[in-house]
Amino acid sequence: MAKLQKSIDKRNALVKATIELVNNNGFHATPMSKIAKMANVSPATIYLYFENKQDLVNQTYIDVKAEYTNYAFADFNPNMPIEEGFEMIWKRIADFKLKECEHAMFLAQCDNTPMIDEESRQEGIKHLQPLLDLWERGKKEGVIKPLSDYILYAYAINPLSFLMMTQKRGAFTLNKTHLEEAYQSAWSSIKMCK
Amino acid sequence: MAKLQKSIDKRNALVKATIELVNNNGFHATPMSKIAKMANVSPATIYLYFENKQDLVNQTYIDVKAEYTNYAFADFNPNMPIEEGFEMIWKRIADFKLKECEHAMFLAQCDNTPMIDEESRQEGIKHLQPLLDLWERGKKEGVIKPLSDYILYAYAINPLSFLMMTQKRGAFTLNKTHLEEAYQSAWSSIKMCK
């Protein structure tokens, strides 16, 4: 195997182990030694790929955030009609949160905790721009309520995080019907009433 | 001062310090020694009031959760009309999340992290029953959409957590108008359409 690929594999294994351990035990209870063990690597090797523990968790956050937004916008193009574009993005996000729920959970933990440096948090936010642009256009066309982006996000997207979390805790399971209901709630909370 | 009151004061100081330090630094970076210092107490004294660090954070969670729900339901009575009751609870919750945002932030961190024992988490959920009862009644009367409680919560209540968090990060500030818009979004996402 090529040298470069081996390096990439090792880095990925470390990121993967970080996600899994932080999800299950929390940041406070995931020592570098455990991360190393789960990635089949010596603790010292981590420091060839990352500066320190903080850097490891920051980079893991940015990696996962990029994966999330790539997934969300994969089939989207900025010229779609507003409602169609929103539905596509919403459903991709829902898909991601349910299929890659380990990753979504990790993001939820990072986003509600001071465990990520502010700089990395900002870096992560940037990738969401296409959705904000869509909303901007929607407001101009009179299709989307003229609300702050934060309020739109709070009502249209964020509920999915809560549902993902609840499902992960085993309290209930989202089926196709739930998801359609949730989408309707999301859309009706941001669309202009006629 | 009475002996009992002194004990209560000391316990409260410890809980308060825990909230503040965990909010600012995260659980992983708040040692018992710092909690003790902030509460003006010796580290050893903590162990007269709490079994260990885990017990301290569990009890802090339950305390704050109880305060939250007491606040939310303070003026509510179960015989109110559905919409009036919901508006009252919603606005009290919004009030709490904005005025006591340190406490709300602490809850958000606990709820997205494995830092609280499952048992204490369950304990905290119980207090929400009056809202679930109101929704139950609303569904029977055909005023509230017949959705799972989790979906109702996701769309009607949880967005407030996101807005509180965003505001706390300084990204934007919620004013009276925003709040009224948010309430309308919340209500319209759960009310039966006519």
Add this chain to the structure above:
DNA sequence: ACGGCAAAAATGAACGTTCATTCTTTTTTT
């Protein structure tokens, strides 16, 4: 009202452990 005393509460220092990180040596690659 008060001095003295036993119990309770509180303390600071100490303990053993665990952790993030580094150092030295070994293994792998080119």
Add this chain to the structure above:
DNA sequence: AAAAAAAGAATGAACGTTCATTTTTGCCGT
């Protein structure tokens, strides 16, 4: 065989918790 990558053992600091003492409290007979 030189250079790069990886390893395991070592290091020093920091942590949660406990221990031996000291301080405070509440109560008693006077």
